[in-house]
Amino acid sequence: MTSILIVDDDTHVVNLVGVTLRDAGFHTYQAQDGLTALEKLKQSTIDLAIVDVMMPKMDGFTLTKKIRETYDIPVLLLTAKGELYDKEQGYMAGTDDYIVKPFEPKELIFRVQAVLRRYDKPSNYVIQLGDVKIDKRNYEIQVGNQHLLMPLKEFELFALLASRPNQVFNRDQLIEKVWGLDFEGDERTLNVHVRRIRERLGKVTSSIEIVTVRGVGYKVEVSSR
Structure with missing residues (x-):
């Protein structure tokens, strides 16, 4: 399920946007300022x-810049201002779109869907990531001039983690997206797959690392070395 973070210090707006998005089938997170939003993203x-x-604490322009520095996700700015300078x-x-309050709920959904479609592009x-290239079309992993083979579930798990470097995926999300809602196993299966991926990567590269976030899940980090 697509997850959307709503960042606004107006509780009424947060509730209105949240209800509108959830009715359209999205999962939502909420934050009332930029600093809290950055923690939610982590x-x-x-x-x-x-x-x-x-x-x-932090205006929307600054928060958008900070999101752009770390996360490859679209941002839609929501504001009461409609002047050209503000746009x-x-x-x-770095915003992907701009919607002026007050707005029609349907317009918000149309814009969200349009932005998400633009991000679902062939690239x-x-x-x-570093010296690692992952091609999800043909399930290939290339590290420099070498090709790294992984079983299907390991590949899907690694590609999912690598799709959002520095962003934490919790264990339930990973299990749902890789094994599906009907999966009858437990977290041990996930942990074993992560260990095997680490072992395979460790033999061919030091440019990326799968990091355990204790009590939450895993994330991929790119080494600066």
């Missing part, structure tokens, strides 16, 4: 962020 798998411009600031910060089928 802890959860987010597919899109809806960010209000005027917030305490220019939003796009310069997303090839992931390049």
Whole structure:
């Protein structure tokens, strides 16, 4: 299920946007300021962020820039301002779209769906992290001039983690996305697959690492060495 982070200090707006998105089949997270939003991004798998411009502690333009620095997810700016200057600031910060309050719920859904479609592009089928290239179209992993073979479930798990470097996937999300809702196993299966992936990667590269986030799940980090 697609997860959307709603960031706004107005509780009424957060509730309205949340209900609208959940009725359309999305899962939502909420934050009332930019600092809390960044913590949510570290802890959860987010597919899109809806960010209000005027917030305490950190405005929406700054938050958008910080999201762009670390996460490859779309951002939709939500604001009461409709002036050209504010839109220019939003796009310069890296927003993918801009919606002015008050808005029709249907318009919000249309814009969210349109932004998500733009991100579901062919280039997303090839992931390049450090010296590791993952091609999801033909299930190939290339490390420099070498080709690394992985069983299907290991490949799917690794590709999922690598699709969002630095972003934490919790264990339930990983099991659901790789093994499906009907999976009858437990977390030990996930842990074994992660261990095997680490062993395979450790033999051919040191540029990326699968990190355990205790009590939550796993994430992929790219080494700066």
